[in-house]
Amino acid sequence: MLQLGLVIGWILTVFLGLLGAVILWLILTGRIDLTGLISEPKGEASLSRFQFLVFTFVIAMSLFYLIVTRTPPGYPEIPNQILALLGISGGSYVVAKGIQTSRDIGLKGTGDGNKPVNSGANKQDDKADT
Amino acid sequence: MSSLSTVLRYELWFFIVVLALIVTYQLLTRKINMEWLLYDDERNFSPGRLQLLMSTLAVASYYLLEVLSHPGAAKFPEIPNDLLLILGGSNLFYLGGKLSSLIEDKLGSMSSRAQSGREDPTQKKGG
Numbered sequence: 001m002l003q004l005g006l007v008i009g010w011i012l013t014v015f016l017g018l019l020g021a022v023i024l025w026l027i028l029t030g031r032i033d034l035t036g037l038i039s040e041p042k043g044e045a046s047l048s049r050f051q052f053l054v055f056t057f058v059i060a061m062s063l064f065y066l067i068v069t070r071t072p073p074g075y076p077e078i079p080n081q082i083l084a085l086l087g088i089s090g091g092s093y094v095v096a097k098g099i100q101t102s103r104d105i106g107l108k109g110t111g112d113g114n115k116p117v118n119s120g121a122n123k124q125d126d127k128a129d130t
Numbered sequence: 131m132s133s134l135s136t137v138l139r140y141e142l143w144f145f146i147v148v149l150a151l152i153v154t155y156q157l158l159t160r161k162i163n164m165e166w167l168l169y170d171d172e173r174n175f176s177p178g179r180l181q182l183l184m185s186t187l188a189v190a191s192y193y194l195l196e197v198l199s200h201p202g203a204a205k206f207p208e209i210p211n212d213l214l215l216i217l218g219g220s221n222l223f224y225l226g227g228k229l230s231s232l233i234e235d236k237l238g239s240m241s242s243r244a245q246s247g248r249e250d251p252t253q254k255k256g257g
Contacts, residue, residue: 020145044166069201
């Protein structure tokens with residue numbers, strides 16, 4: 001039984017390693033395009049998306065750091081403040097998105113929908129949406 | 131079993147760190163679009179966005195340093211409530227600016243509609 005667990009563990013480890021390597025390779029070769037990672041559909045960069053990105057990396061790295069530095073490795077307890085931090089960031093992103101959408105609909109209604117367009121990032125977003 | 135966890139540990143570290151490095155590099159070289167990050171919808175420089183950017187980076191770096199100074203902790207280090215209040219207030223300020231711009235737009239479009247409604251009867255008379 002222990003051996004079966006070990007085999008499954010190795011299979012999952014190899015699978016995760018290959019998956020991670022493929023994702024990184026596709027990003028490095030430009031086949032996964034990150035150009036529009038923090039952009040709105042119209043092309044301008046979004047601060048809410050940027051904030052969400054920063055906190056996601058900070059929490060992910062912190063979580064992993066705490067797991068591997070613990071002996072024996074274990075999942076750390078998550079205090080409410082962390083959830084509040086992610087909630088503020090995620091909530092701000094959602095509200096900003098709602099305001100932006102409402103604004104865009106209003107602009108379309110008045111026939112001024114092409115107002116703030118600048119870069120080709122909207123093409124990337126269209127691709128990501130599909 | 132220990133070799134399995136060691137391999138898993140290294141590969142996850144590698145993935146997260148390389149991904150963070152790629153994203154940081156692409157942000158710095160502007161391959162990831164950063165245009166108009168600090169400008170509002172009317173393309174004017176927005177102090178609200180600047181303060182949100184600074185408070186985000188300050189809270190993120192503070193928290194990373196907190197975590198790095200508590201290796202092996204059984205619990206995530208707590209964030210002082212004051213810091214959360216600063217971040218929340220900063221987000222509110224940013225969203226308030228966005229909302230006021232939306233309201234301004236709506237009022238502007240309503241007044242232009244009302245104006246065009248007033249102009250229509252004269253056009254009919256002229257035609």
